[in-house]
Amino acid sequence: MKKQLWKLETFLLLFLVLLQIFALDDESRPTTEICSTHTILPGPKGDGGEKGEKGEMGKPGKVGPMGPKGAKGEVGDIGDQGVMGKIGPIGKKGDKGLKGSSGVSGKKGKAGAVCDCGKYRKVVGQLDINVARLKSSINFFKNVLAGIRETEEKYYYIVQEEKSYKEALTHCRIRDGILAMPKDEAANAVISDYVSQSGFFRVFIGLNDMEKEGQFMFADRTPLLNYSNWKEGEPQDTSGQEDCVEMLSTGQWNDTECHLTMYFVCEFPKKRQ
Numbered sequence: 001m002k003k004q005l006w007k008l009e010t011f012l013l014l015f016l017v018l019l020q021i022f023a024l025d026d027e028s029r030p031t032t033e034i035c036s037t038h039t040i041l042p043g044p045k046g047d048g049g050e051k052g053e054k055g056e057m058g059k060p061g062k063v064g065p066m067g068p069k070g071a072k073g074e075v076g077d078i079g080d081q082g083v084m085g086k087i088g089p090i091g092k093k094g095d096k097g098l099k100g101s102s103g104v105s106g107k108k109g110k111a112g113a114v115c116d117c118g119k120y121r122k123v124v125g126q127l128d129i130n131v132a133r134l135k136s137s138i139n140f141f142k143n144v145l146a147g148i149r150e151t152e153e154k155y156y157y158i159v160q161e162e163k164s165y166k167e168a169l170t171h172c173r174i175r176d177g178i179l180a181m182p183k184d185e186a187a188n189a190v191i192s193d194y195v196s197q198s199g200f201f202r203v204f205i206g207l208n209d210m211e212k213e214g215q216f217m218f219a220d221r222t223p224l225l226n227y228s229n230w231k232e233g234e235p236q237d238t239s240g241q242e243d244c245v246e247m248l249s250t251g252q253w254n255d256t257e258c259h260l261t262m263y264f265v266c267e268f269p270k271k272r273q
């Protein structure tokens with residue numbers, strides 16, 4: 001900035017010096033010739049001057065208005081082949097074609113190995129047994145869900161399958177129960193209500209005198225003590241064949257033959273001993 005100012009000052013100074021020189025030159029010119037001329041009228045017309053030199057070339061002129069449309073040109077040459085276009089969308093499915101003629105039949109296959117059918121038969125047999133067991137279990141639980149009775153200590157369940165006393169005993173045992181043992185009036189009432197409300201006339205209960213005639217024991221081998229609910233005239237042990245006990249819908253007991261089949265009541269403890 002300072003440098004520039006300095007430059008400007010120098011330039012101005014130089015200019016003033018030059019101006020003074022010219023001014024002096026002008027003053028130094030003799031003024032006597034101009035002042036001594038007293039002619040007022042203009043002089044005669046002078047001779048024509050010499051032909052001037054050729055002037056410089058003029059500036060280009062303005063753009064003119066658009067001309068008329070020209071005639072149509074000839075058809076140009078054929079262009080190069082363009083780049084291949086994009087693949088289009090998938091078209092609709094075509095009609096089914098005619099069935100082709102059948103081919104030549106293949107060669108005969110190798111002989112197969114002899115099947116170890118006995119093994120499979122055994123497996124299938126076991127499967128059948130399993131399925132049967134499963135069906136039985138499903139049936140059991142279906143019935144359990146349909147109706148069950150309970151006291152504070154036990155669940156009672158009438159199995160609606162006609163079985164002999166021993167079969168009935170096993171059926172309850174494999175389900176972690178035992179044939180129902182009405183050891184007091186309350187338990188007997190629950191079971192008999194259940195039987196009568198279900199519309200059955202007689203069911204096996206867990207009581208028998210199979211070991212010693214006339215000495216009834218519950219299924220858990222405890223003897224009859226304070227409570228019993230025999231029907232009038234029972235147990236009579238007709239022909240010495242009646243060693244098992246059925247409960248009638250009235251809740252009363254009757255000794256009957258063990259091989260007879262009927263529905264029965266299982267009981268299940270709520271708490272495991």
Ligand SMILES: *[C@@H]1O[C@H](CO)[C@@H](O)[C@H](O)[C@H]1NC(C)=O
Nearest residue numbers: 182183184185224225226227
């Ligand atoms: C059965 O009776 C005996 C005596 O008669 C008694 O001590 C016992 O508590 C009774 N048992 C039941 C379960 O009532």
Ligand SMILES: *[C@@H]1O[C@H](CO)[C@@H](O)[C@H](O)[C@H]1NC(C)=O
Nearest residue numbers: 231238242248254255256257
């Ligand atoms: C008691 O059991 C015997 C032997 O099965 C039978 O003949 C009799 O009808 C039964 N009594 C009742 C009331 O069902």
Ligand SMILES: [Ca+2]
Nearest residue numbers: 209237242243
């Ligand atoms: Ca008997």
Ligand SMILES: [Ca+2]
Nearest residue numbers: 236254255256
């Ligand atoms: Ca009887």
